[in-house]
Amino acid sequence: SAVISQKPSRDICQRGTSLTIQCQVDSQVTMMFWYRQQPGQSLTLIATANQGSEATYESGFVIDKFPISRPNLTFSTLTVSNMSPEDSSIYLCSVQGTGTGELFFGEGSRLTVL
Amino acid sequence: KQEVTQIPAALSVPEGENLVLNCSFTDSAIYNLQWFRQDPGKGLTSLLLIQSSQREQTSGRLNASLDKSSGRSTLYIAASQPGDSATYLCAVDTGRRALTFGSGTRLQVQP
Numbered sequence: 110s111a112v113i114s115q116k117p118s119r120d121i122c123q124r125g126t127s128l129t130i131q132c133q134v135d136s137q138v139t140m141m142f143w144y145r146q147q148p149g150q151s152l153t154l155i156a157t158a159n160q161g162s163e164a165t166y167e168s169g170f171v172i173d174k175f176p177i178s179r180p181n182l183t184f185s186t187l188t189v190s191n192m193s194p195e196d197s198s199i200y201l202c203s204v205q206g207t208g209t210g211e212l213f214f215g216e217g218s219r220l221t222v223l
Numbered sequence: 224k225q226e227v228t229q230i231p232a233a234l235s236v237p238e239g240e241n242l243v244l245n246c247s248f249t250d251s252a253i254y255n256l257q258w259f260r261q262d263p264g265k266g267l268t269s270l271l272l273i274q275s276s277q278r279e280q281t282s283g284r285l286n287a288s289l290d291k292s293s294g295r296s297t298l299y300i301a302a303s304q305p306g307d308s309a310t311y312l313c314a315v316d317t318g319r320r321a322l323t324f325g326s327g328t329r330l331q332v333q334p
Contacts, residue, residue, distance in 0.1 A: 110269075115266075140320055142320075142321050142322075150326070151312065151324045151325060151326045151327055152267075152312070152314075152322075152324045153324075154321050154322070154323075157319075157320075157321055199264075201266055201267070203322075205320055209272055209274075210254065210255050210272070210274070210316060210320065211255075211257065211269055211272040212257060212269070212314075212316075212320075212322060213269060214259075214266045214267040214268075214269075215266050216265060216266040217265065217266040219264065
């Protein structure tokens with residue numbers, strides 16, 4: 110398994126500001142994933158982040174809105190830029206465990222935009 | 224495009240009942256299928272992972288089956304307890320290592 114820590118766990122932000130979410134893993138992993146869970150909805154993949162290369166974004170998500178950094182094999186950040194109330198969601202970081210393909214998730218970062 | 228559906232959307236049962244949660248997916252070319260549990264406001268806890276070559280996996284009171292050809296999986300919970308109350312999510316990996324999720328089944332076990 111993998112232990113994933115996310116910061117902040119929750120935050121309340123003003124419209125038009127940006128917030129950076131951090132994800133720290135207790136082991137080196139090749140691929141990290143960022144998901145969004147809007148209120149009452151299931152999870153949607155935002156992007157896949159590999160160390161040393163640009164993140165790959167899913168349809169409907171763009172780098173200008175959700176820039177991602179992946180400076181090493183244990184850490185990644187997701188920034189939510191120019192926030193609006195529609196960005197209020199839980200943002201979750203995920204990594205794949207070694208061998209089985211099982212995915213593990215952090216506790217999530219609950220973002221409320223006023 | 225892979226789509227994952229979970230039925231029922233919500234379920235309320237008395238403590239001690241055995242229950243079955245259903246998951247279906249449209250593209251049978253999957254790498255694996257995973258069941259998760261999510262408590263309100265929390266992240267996801269992995270319950271069971273079934274590889275595409277497997278038929279079922281068991282962990283304690285949980286048993287998950289996979290019928291890839293028909294695009295179906297079930298999660299069986301034996302002797303349900305109030306602590307089992309949560310949302311249960313099914314997700315498939317089509318080989319990209321990223322998951323496509325169903326909308327979940329919200330389970331309430333009444334004491």
